[in-house]
Amino acid sequence: MSTAKPAGATPGPSPADALLSVEALVKVYPGGKRALDGISFAVGRPEVIAIIGSSGAGKSTLIRCINRLVEPTSGRIRLKDTEIAGLPRRELRRVRRRIGMIFQEFNLVERLTVMENVLSGRLGSVGFMASLMRRFPPQDVSGAFALLDRVGLDGYHDTRADALSGGQRQRVGIARALMQRPDLLLVDEPTASLDPKTARQIMRLICTLAQEHNTPALVNIHDVALAQSFASRVIGLKGGRVVFDGPPATLNAGVLTEIYGAEDWSQTIRRTGEDDEE
Amino acid sequence: MSEAAKRYPEIWQRRSLRETVTSWLWTVSLAAAAVWSITMLDIEWAFFRDAHEQAIDLAERMWPPRWSYLPVIIGPLLETIHIATIGTAIAYVFSVPLAFLAARNTTLNGFTWAIGRTLLVASRSVNTVIWGLLFVAIFGPGPVAGIAAVAARSVGFLAKLVAESIEEADRGPVEAIESTGAGTGQVYLFGIMPQVMPVLIGTTVYRWDINVRESSVLGFVGAGGIGLQLYASINQFAWQQVLIVLAAILVIVLISEAVSAYVRARIS
Amino acid sequence: MTAATYPTRWRPPPAFFGTRRRYWIFTGCVILYFAWSLSTLNVDVNRMLAGFPRALDIFARMVPPDFSKGQLLVKGMLESVQMAFAATLIGAVLAVPLGIAAARNMAPRPVYLAARGFIVLNRTFHEIIIAIFFVKLFGFGAVAGLLTLALSSWTFCGKMLAEDIENVRMGQIEAVRATGAGFAQTIVYSVVPQVLSRTVGVLIYRLDANVRHSTVIGIVGAGGIGQTLSASFSRYDYDFAAAILLCIAALVALGEWFSDWVRRKLR
Numbered sequence: 001m002s003t004a005k006p007a008g009a010t011p012g013p014s015p016a017d018a019l020l021s022v023e024a025l026v027k028v029y030p031g032g033k034r035a036l037d038g039i040s041f042a043v044g045r046p047e048v049i050a051i052i053g054s055s056g057a058g059k060s061t062l063i064r065c066i067n068r069l070v071e072p073t074s075g076r077i078r079l080k081d082t083e084i085a086g087l088p089r090r091e092l093r094r095v096r097r098r099i100g101m102i103f104q105e106f107n108l109v110e111r112l113t114v115m116e117n118v119l120s121g122r123l124g125s126v127g128f129m130a131s132l133m134r135r136f137p138p139q140d141v142s143g144a145f146a147l148l149d150r151v152g153l154d155g156y157h158d159t160r161a162d163a164l165s166g167g168q169r170q171r172v173g174i175a176r177a178l179m180q181r182p183d184l185l186l187v188d189e190p191t192a193s194l195d196p197k198t199a200r201q202i203m204r205l206i207c208t209l210a211q212e213h214n215t216p217a218l219v220n221i222h223d224v225a226l227a228q229s230f231a232s233r234v235i236g237l238k239g240g241r242v243v244f245d246g247p248p249a250t251l252n253a254g255v256l257t258e259i260y261g262a263e264d265w266s267q268t269i270r271r272t273g274e275d276d277e278e
Numbered sequence: 279m280s281e282a283a284k285r286y287p288e289i290w291q292r293r294s295l296r297e298t299v300t301s302w303l304w305t306v307s308l309a310a311a312a313v314w315s316i317t318m319l320d321i322e323w324a325f326f327r328d329a330h331e332q333a334i335d336l337a338e339r340m341w342p343p344r345w346s347y348l349p350v351i352i353g354p355l356l357e358t359i360h361i362a363t364i365g366t367a368i369a370y371v372f373s374v375p376l377a378f379l380a381a382r383n384t385t386l387n388g389f390t391w392a393i394g395r396t397l398l399v400a401s402r403s404v405n406t407v408i409w410g411l412l413f414v415a416i417f418g419p420g421p422v423a424g425i426a427a428v429a430a431r432s433v434g435f436l437a438k439l440v441a442e443s444i445e446e447a448d449r450g451p452v453e454a455i456e457s458t459g460a461g462t463g464q465v466y467l468f469g470i471m472p473q474v475m476p477v478l479i480g481t482t483v484y485r486w487d488i489n490v491r492e493s494s495v496l497g498f499v500g501a502g503g504i505g506l507q508l509y510a511s512i513n514q515f516a517w518q519q520v521l522i523v524l525a526a527i528l529v530i531v532l533i534s535e536a537v538s539a540y541v542r543a544r545i546s
Numbered sequence: 547m548t549a550a551t552y553p554t555r556w557r558p559p560p561a562f563f564g565t566r567r568r569y570w571i572f573t574g575c576v577i578l579y580f581a582w583s584l585s586t587l588n589v590d591v592n593r594m595l596a597g598f599p600r601a602l603d604i605f606a607r608m609v610p611p612d613f614s615k616g617q618l619l620v621k622g623m624l625e626s627v628q629m630a631f632a633a634t635l636i637g638a639v640l641a642v643p644l645g646i647a648a649a650r651n652m653a654p655r656p657v658y659l660a661a662r663g664f665i666v667l668n669r670t671f672h673e674i675i676i677a678i679f680f681v682k683l684f685g686f687g688a689v690a691g692l693l694t695l696a697l698s699s700w701t702f703c704g705k706m707l708a709e710d711i712e713n714v715r716m717g718q719i720e721a722v723r724a725t726g727a728g729f730a731q732t733i734v735y736s737v738v739p740q741v742l743s744r745t746v747g748v749l750i751y752r753l754d755a756n757v758r759h760s761t762v763i764g765i766v767g768a769g770g771i772g773q774t775l776s777a778s779f780s781r782y783d784y785d786f787a788a789a790i791l792l793c794i795a796a797l798v799a800l801g802e803w804f805s806d807w808v809r810r811k812l813r
Contacts, residue, residue, distance in 0.1 A: 067457050097459030107454035111472040115556055120468050123460035131464050138554030145552035158559045173454075180458055312635045315628035319688040319769070332683050353586075360583035367580070403798035404791060405762045407674065408772075411779050415604055417597040421587045495674040498766060499776075502587075512678060524671070531670045 018042040018078070019216050020066075020184055025075035027061050027240075035061040037240035039075070043184075046216045048207050050231035050248075052224055054260050057237040059220040063186045066218070067099045068092060079184060097124035100177030100215075102206065104189035106169040108176075110162040114153065117161050117172050118144045121179025140179070147175040151205060167198035171205070178209060185210055185217035191226065199223070203230045224256065224268050336517065343525065344518035351507050355526055358503035359534075361421050361496065362489035365428025370482050372429070373436035377474075380437060381444035384466060398441070401434025406492040410501035421502030424493055431492075432485050436478070443477040444470055480542050487538035494527045608788035615786055622764075622771035623793055629691045629770055630756035636692075637699025638749050644700060645707025646733070651719075652711055661704070668701040677763040688769030695756045695763070702755075706748045710741040747809050754805040761794045 020043040027036040035058045043049060051059050064070035066077055068084060077084040082095055100121070108117045122140045123131055130136070136144075148157060151171040156164070161172060170190060177185060187206060191199035203221075207230045210217040221227045227234055228248040236244030236259040244255050253265040291298075378384045380394030404412075409427035417423045452469035460468065497505025504527060511519040560569035613619070647653045648661035668676070673694055680690035714737055722736040764772025771790060778787040 069453055069457060093459045093461065095459070096457055099457070099459075101454065101457040103450065103454060105450050107450035109451040109455070109468060109472050111475065112468070113558055116468070116558060119556075120455055120460070121458050123455065123458055123464045123468065128461065128463045128467070131460075131467055134558050136556075141556045142552040142554045145556075149552070157556065176454070176458070186457075308635065312632050315632040316692070318628050319625065319632070319692060326684075329683055336679075336682070356583075357587065360587060364580065364583060364587075399799055400795065403758075403795040405758060407762045407765060408775065408791070408794075411765070411776065412604075415779060415784075416601040418593055420590075422589055422594055422597075425587075491670070491672055495672040498674055498678075508675070509678075512682070524675070527675070528667070528670050532666075 018044050019046070019080060020218075021076075021078045022062075022066070023076040023078075025062070025065060025077065026073045027058075027065055027070060028073045035240055036065065036072070036075075039237075039240070039242055041235060041242060041245060043216045043218075046210070046214045047232045048210055048217045048219060048230060049233045049235060050227035051218060051220050051235045051237060052222060052227050052259060053237035055222065057259075058240040059222075059237055060188055061240075062237070063101075063188050063218060063220055066184075066186055067096050067101060069101075093124065097180055098183045100180045100182035100185045102170070102173050102177050102185065102187040102190050104192045106166070106173045106193070108161040108169055108172055110160070112161060113157065114148065114159050114161060114164070114172050115144060115157040118148060118157075118175045118179055121176040124180070144175070144179060147178055150209070151175050166194050167202060170194065170198075170202050174202075174206060174209065178213060181213070182215055185215050187217055187219040189220050189222070191221065191223065199226065207231075224251070339515075339517040340521040342518065343521040344516075345522070347519045347522045348526075351504060351523060351526055354497075354504040354507050355530060357421055358493045358496075358505075359490060359530060361424040361428055361493040361501075361503050362486060362534075365425045365493070366432055366482060366486040366489050368425065368429035369432035369436055369485070370478075372433045373440060374478070376433060376437040377440035377444060378466060381441040383447075384444055384470065394437075394441075398434045398438050401430060402438065404431065406431040406489075407495060407499060410496045410499045414500045419500035419502075424496040424501035424503055427496060427501055428489050428493060432489060435485055436481055439481045440474055440478050443474045447473045476545055480545055483538050483541045483545075487534045490534040491531050494531070604784055607784040610785065611789035611792055612783075612785035613789045615789075618774060619771075619789060619793060622774040622790070623797060625688055626760035626764075626770035626772070627757065627797070629688055629695055630753060630760045633692055633695030633699050633760075634749060634753045634756050636696040637703050637752065640696075640700045641703035641707055644704030645711060648704055648708035649711035651714075651716065652733075652737075661708075665701045665705050665708075668697060669705070673698055673759045673763055674766055677768040678766045681767045686767040686769075691760060691763050691768035691770050694768055695759060698759070699752050699756060702752055703745075703748055707741065707745060710744050711737055714740040750805045750808045754801045757801040758798055761798070 022042070023040050025036050025039040026034070028034050037058075039058075039062060051062065053059050061070055065072040066084065068087075072085055075085060079095060079098065084092070084095055087095060109120070112120075116134065119134075119136050119140065122136055122144075125140070126136060145157065148154060151174055153168060153171050153175070156168070161169060164172065170193075173190075185206070190206060191202055194202060203219075203226055206217065206219065219227075219231065228251060231248055234244065234246065234248050234251060235242060236255065238259050243258050244251070256265045256268070257263065376394060376397060379386075379390055380398050382391060385391040385394060406427050409430045410423060413423035413426040413430070417426065447470050451473070452465060455465045455469040493503045493505075494508075495503075495505045497503045497507070498509050500506070504523060508520065508523045508527075511517075511523060557566075560566055563569040563572060644661055644665070647657050648665060650658055653661065676697060677690055677694040680693045684690050684693065718740065719732060719736045722732050727735065760770045760772070761775070762772045764770040764774065765776045767773060771794060775787060775790045775794075778784075778790060
């Protein structure tokens with residue numbers, strides 16, 4: 001297996017025993033737009049990896065290609081020992097059960113209760129009739145209650161999702177993803193629809209929970225400061241290519257300029273040192 | 279520029295000459311078409327001459343209403359409501375799978391979509407009463423034919439509106455459920471059904487209200503309900519009974535309209 | 547935090563009802579209702595079962611549809627379309643005064659109530675009931691059908707127009723009134739521009755509805771293709787009936803497509 005090492009290589013295992021490895025991933029949209037142009041990286045240990053880049057750099061496409069909500073044009077995606085690209089529908093579903101996803105717009109089913117939304121993370125493990133009757137195994141139900149408690153929504157189980165605030169909805173989204181007991185978390189702009197304070201709380205929650213569950217998380221984020229304060233590794237995308245891959249401390253004005261274009265970065269970088277105060 | 283030099287037009291018209299001509303042409307051709315339609319129907323104008331006398335005569339013969347007929351029609355009245363309710367309930371059950379078949383984003387392939395659409399068009403383009411004719415030929419006269427007719431017509435009505443609502447459903451939750459690795463049926467159940475439920479219930483209640491009105495005439499073709507008594511009374515020239523039946527229909531239709539409006543207001 | 551224990555059972559709260567008890571009461575009532583209604587209907591299961599082979603038989607006799615009596619078919623269809631078209635126009639013209647009379651912000655209270663009562667009374671009765679009265683008054687044939695459709699178009703368009711008029715912006719009416727305009731002038735200059743485009747949409751919809759209804763009122767003898775259809779059914783002439791049904795379906799689909807097309811253009 002010969003793979004070009006990603007730019008700014010991080011210490012990590014070879015793709016063969018990685019938790020997740022992406023090789024030469026290409027996505028060309030029907031209109032001819034080349035959203036991903038040969039992305040390669042590997043995730044060797046459970047850590048939070050922030051993917052940064054300006055809008056249109058391919059962040060969202062990358063995340064969505066990994067669980068194939070977007071069908072990649074070519075390349076390989078390997079989750080532990082499973083090759084995801086090219087899997088037939090049935091097996092794809094089995095792999096998706098191992099990948100939790102958190103969305104920018106939360107994507108809760110608004111007219112269902114919080115509990116139903118959280119339990120929907122277990123749909124892969126119950127049959128159709130059981131899901132119709134809302135009969136989930138006892139350990140899933142108690143697991144869901146525990147997760148709700150953990151994300152700070154104890155007592156909200158019978159509330160309808162459309163009665164929640166944005167931050168609360170994202171907490172439900174997080175609980176739903178963790179309900180899957182995933183091998184990997186895909187997080188697509190989790191804070192873009194939230195106010196700055198809630199955004200920090202949600203980011204912290206995602207990172208702590210990823211750590212607690214020993215799960216690697218890929219987090220799309222365009223707030224560089226947030227990425228720097230929460231991630232242990234940052235991947236910078238530009239024009240569908242990886243232009244940076246390294247620890248947040250090594251992000252400097254030069255790198256940011258390469259990712260986002262020329263701008264005064266001194267404010268952004270200085271905030272890295274100070275940590276949150278809430 | 280001096281004040282005097284500026285001249286203003288003295289004639290103002292809203293439309294240009296061409297627009298005026300077009301709009302007149304439209305009016306004239308519509309009128310011509312109407313006149314042609316009416317003349318083609320070979321109307322016997324003589325009938326119009328004494329129509330008002332006939333109408334007054336009819337009204338006089340209707341009064342006073344024959345109250346003794348009221349107990350006789352209680353049964354048929356209830357039957358009318360039952361036909362509407364059971365028919366609507368059957369249509370409710372079948373409309374959901376049909377809607378998923380006929381919605382572009384949930385159907386299996388182009389072929390199943392075509393089947394779904396054909397069933398929709400077939401159900402909707404045949405009137406309830408004509409469905410009644412057909413089912414009377416199949417099941418024989420009686421309320422079963424009426425129920426089948428109501429169900430056959432309503433299933434397309436409900437499924438069309440539900441299918442539209444499926445096509446307009448928010449993609450986000452659907453994607454989220456898909457990404458948990460749920461099966462297709464579960465994605466529909468959790469991702470789509472909650473979104474279309476209000477439309478399904480609202481249109482069902484609305485259709486039930488229409489169906490009460492429809493089943494009041496199903497008896498004309500032998501498909502059960504109060505229509506049979508109405509038709510019989512008219513044919514026997516028992517106009518005092520006709521008035522009672524009409525009043526009874528008025529009452530149940532108004533009640534069903536009120537119930538339907540109340541339920542729909544509570545849902546939204 | 548000590549190891550908390552969480553419940554292992556959870557049932558969704560019943561939607562619409564608030565409490566589970568009310569939900570069960572409602573469900574019980576529904577079941578009881580269906581049991582009661584089915585028991586009163588004297589459903590003869592054997593006769594129903596016998597219906598299914600008969601349905602196949604009828605269906606077999608419907609195929610292939612018999613288009614050989616084309617002239618009768620064309621005559622009936624044409625009559626239906628003519629009734630529908632003429633009735634829509636008559637109804638539309640008559641709907642203008644009715645619409646104004648039934649608009650709360652235009653008409654004096656007694657006129658308003660009378661107009662509303664007339665509309666409700668007419669809209670309650672199915673077209674077929676109205677048709678049967680016109681058949682009694684004017685004899686069998688297209689006249690009764692034309693009058694039936696005209697009457698129902700009249701009240702339908704009148705109702706829609708009244709609602710549109712009630713929704714017009716009062717400010718514009720007041721502005722025109724303030725110039726000293728009379729009643730008719732007020733209507734032409736402030737009401738008409740506001741309701742015109744929607745009214746055209748309503749008319750097109752009504753034309754479509756009239757085409758549909760014109761296919762059934764013939765069953766009680768009020769002319770059109772329905773009369774032909776009903777006759778063919780009573781003669782067990784199922785292959786001709788199938789041809790008629792196909793033509794009706796085609797006509798209705800065409801009407802719906804046309805009405806969608808016009809309304810899209812208007813928007």
